[in-house]
Amino acid sequence: MSHIAIRTENLGKLYLKGQRRQLTNFRQNLTEGVRERFRTLASAVKRRPEIADSPAQNRSVWALRHVSIEIKRGDVVGVVGDNGGGKTSLLRILSRITYPTEGLAEVHGRVGTLLDVGAGFHAELTGRENIYLNGTLSGMTRIEIGRKFDEVVAFAELEKFVDTPLKHYSSGMCARLAFAVAVNLESAILLVDEILALADARFQTKCLTRMAAAGGEGRTVLFVSHDLEFVRRLCRHAIVLAGGRVVCFAPASEAVDYYRFISNTRHRCGPSIIEEVLKEI
Secondary structure, eight states: OTTEEEEEEEEEEEEETTOOOOOOSHHHHHHHHHHHHTSOSEEEOOOOGGGGGSGGGGGEEEEEEEEEEEEETTOEEEEEOOTTSSHHHHHHHHTTSSOOSEEEEEEOSOEEEEOSTTTTOOTTSBHHHHHHHHHHHTTOOHHHHHHHHHHHHHHHTOGGGTTSBGGGSOHHHHHHHHHHHHHHSOOSEEEEOGGGGGSOHHHHHHHHHHHHHHHHTTOEEEEEOSOHHHHHHHOSEEEEEETTEEEEEEEHHHHHHHHHHHHHHHHHHOTHHHHHHHHTO
């Protein structure tokens, strides 16, 4: 297993419609972040399948179901699919922001995440304080963070604003800081969602180049994007998710072509093509 960075087996995530979890203040946010970040990165969480047969099933939706994948160390993998296909839910489980309803998820190595604008940050803290907070929650010491601090700030191009509270940052500035923290704080695995779309074109190119370099350094990258050409150019392999299930896991060009095929077919013939694909899994 030493060559495997990420492994899932029969992974499923069930959401109840209308259910919302609220954290009301900074202390609760920070406490919850510490609890979730420091739970074992290689964990198996299994719950009773009766959940799907509970009285609330008419209010529930499976965001992921029967997802089994293995991603090798150093691989750069794209995740594509329609909205609601389960892409973000998969990254949230792997980053331990949420936990699966059923199945197993293993992540071997320190994880850097870039999922939502402001996720893991606090608006009242400065950029400097948020860098140290995120590094600490990732398991780094203050000395380790200090060694990387200038590199993070320079990559984000926020030298003039590093001591400004995040509540005064634009969404693009937050995205730049979040990516700089995720990619530079010595993570073995990088999980990136579509948030890069918030950055300008020049910074997007800079980020994509950095992610490609991360793969060459032996780091593992899992990258969600609706830009299929980015996935084709950046990634070695790609996963196609449809209806919460993996319908293709192949070299990036092959997976992109497959996704385009089922998308075009569905556009012409309706949703039955996806239903037929899922029946075969």
